[in-house]
Amino acid sequence: MTVAIATGIPDPRFQLVETEAHADDFARDVREGLTAPRKWLPPRWFYDALGSALFDAICFLPEYYVMRAEAEVLTAHGDEIVDAFGANVRLVELGSGAARKTRLLLDRLTERQAEVEYVPVDVDPQMLERSGRELLNDYANLRVLAVRADFTRPSVALTAAKTDGLRARRSRTVVLFLGSTIGNLDPEGAVAMLRDLREGLASGDALFLGADLRKSRDVLEPAYDDPLGVTAAFNLNLLARINRELGGTFALDAFRHRAFYDETHGRIEMHLASRCAQRVRIDALDLEIAFDDGETIHTESSYKHDDATLASLAEASGFTIEKTWRDSRAWFADVLMIAR
Numbered sequence: 001m002t003v004a005i006a007t008g009i010p011d012p013r014f015q016l017v018e019t020e021a022h023a024d025d026f027a028r029d030v031r032e033g034l035t036a037p038r039k040w041l042p043p044r045w046f047y048d049a050l051g052s053a054l055f056d057a058i059c060f061l062p063e064y065y066v067m068r069a070e071a072e073v074l075t076a077h078g079d080e081i082v083d084a085f086g087a088n089v090r091l092v093e094l095g096s097g098a099a100r101k102t103r104l105l106l107d108r109l110t111e112r113q114a115e116v117e118y119v120p121v122d123v124d125p126q127m128l129e130r131s132g133r134e135l136l137n138d139y140a141n142l143r144v145l146a147v148r149a150d151f152t153r154p155s156v157a158l159t160a161a162k163t164d165g166l167r168a169r170r171s172r173t174v175v176l177f178l179g180s181t182i183g184n185l186d187p188e189g190a191v192a193m194l195r196d197l198r199e200g201l202a203s204g205d206a207l208f209l210g211a212d213l214r215k216s217r218d219v220l221e222p223a224y225d226d227p228l229g230v231t232a233a234f235n236l237n238l239l240a241r242i243n244r245e246l247g248g249t250f251a252l253d254a255f256r257h258r259a260f261y262d263e264t265h266g267r268i269e270m271h272l273a274s275r276c277a278q279r280v281r282i283d284a285l286d287l288e289i290a291f292d293d294g295e296t297i298h299t300e301s302s303y304k305h306d307d308a309t310l311a312s313l314a315e316a317s318g319f320t321i322e323k324t325w326r327d328s329r330a331w332f333a334d335v336l337m338i339a340r
């Protein structure tokens with residue numbers, strides 16, 4: 001079910017494993033989402049090359065505190081966090097991307113352990129190769145077993161990492177799921193994912209989860225609707241991507257970015273609202289979509305957590321919260337959970 005593929009990196013410390021479980025069908029998701037009674041698109045499709053660059057730009061915005069708040073947690077409490085991981089751990093990271101924040105932990109782990117095995121899990125093999133190579137340049141005692149897999153099915157990735165794994169004497173696996181990526185999942189989806197993760201772990205293994213916290217609307221809404229319009233561009237790029245890849249005919253200026261905080265559900269919702277009644281053709285799908293004036297496509301939910309939601313998430317998925325670290329404003333939390 002998994003095959004190691006040739007990687008062009010002649011480094012014996014790097015290995016890339018492919019799984020079959022990367023649900024990679026943009027066309028299918030666009031058809032399903034845009035023909036639904038309430039139109040929607042999954043946020044995972046934001047991240048083509050341009051979308052990933054726009055997300056990087058978002059992280060520089062003064063209004064978007066999320067990345068900086070988590071970096072503060074990992075910087076201020078890094079030693080304590082790595083202490084709590086324990087000795088000789090293997091690090092798995094779900095949705096590793098460029099693995100920039102991971103370095104704050106690897107800096108410390110590679111000093112404490114003779115050898116660190118790092119298992120980044122991502123759907124983008126180029127990203128895995130690039131970030132893997134960069135990490136290996138900087139850490140002499142690192143081994144990278146990159147797994148190309150859909151991180152919403154962590155058990156598949158963990159199985160791949162087990163069969164093809166590098167042998168290191170280790171006490172426990174610590175799974176990193178940073179950056180509030182969990183926020184894209186609704187409560188049921190988050191529990192389903194963490195349950196699947198728990199199935200791939202042994203009792204005593206750990207999850208280190210980054211979650212954005214509930215806070216004032218006055219802070220949350222500008223973070224997702226910035227005056228420079230970068231988040232608007234990030235959102236609209238989804239339509240541009242449909243135009244580029246599926247022969248869509250979206251006029252980008254006929255849609256407007258909207259983001260608002262739904263306090264009842266504790267989530268930011270992002271939408272693209274049609275500025276008029278219009279029809280849009282998507283050639284590759286042989287489809288024409290009708291929009292009413294003001295009708296929206298729901299493109300993202302970003303759930304915000306608190307102690308209660310994190311506790312019930314852990315409880316429902318087979319983990320026990322060991323410790324929580326927050327930034328100085330208590331806007332973001334990183335939580336260490338142990339598999340029961």
Ligand code: AVJ
Pocket residue numbers: 058066179180181183184223224231300301302
């Ligand atoms: C990457 C899912 C953590 O929800 O804050 C940023 C994505 N969307 N601005 C988030 C995002 C709009 C981000 N996550």
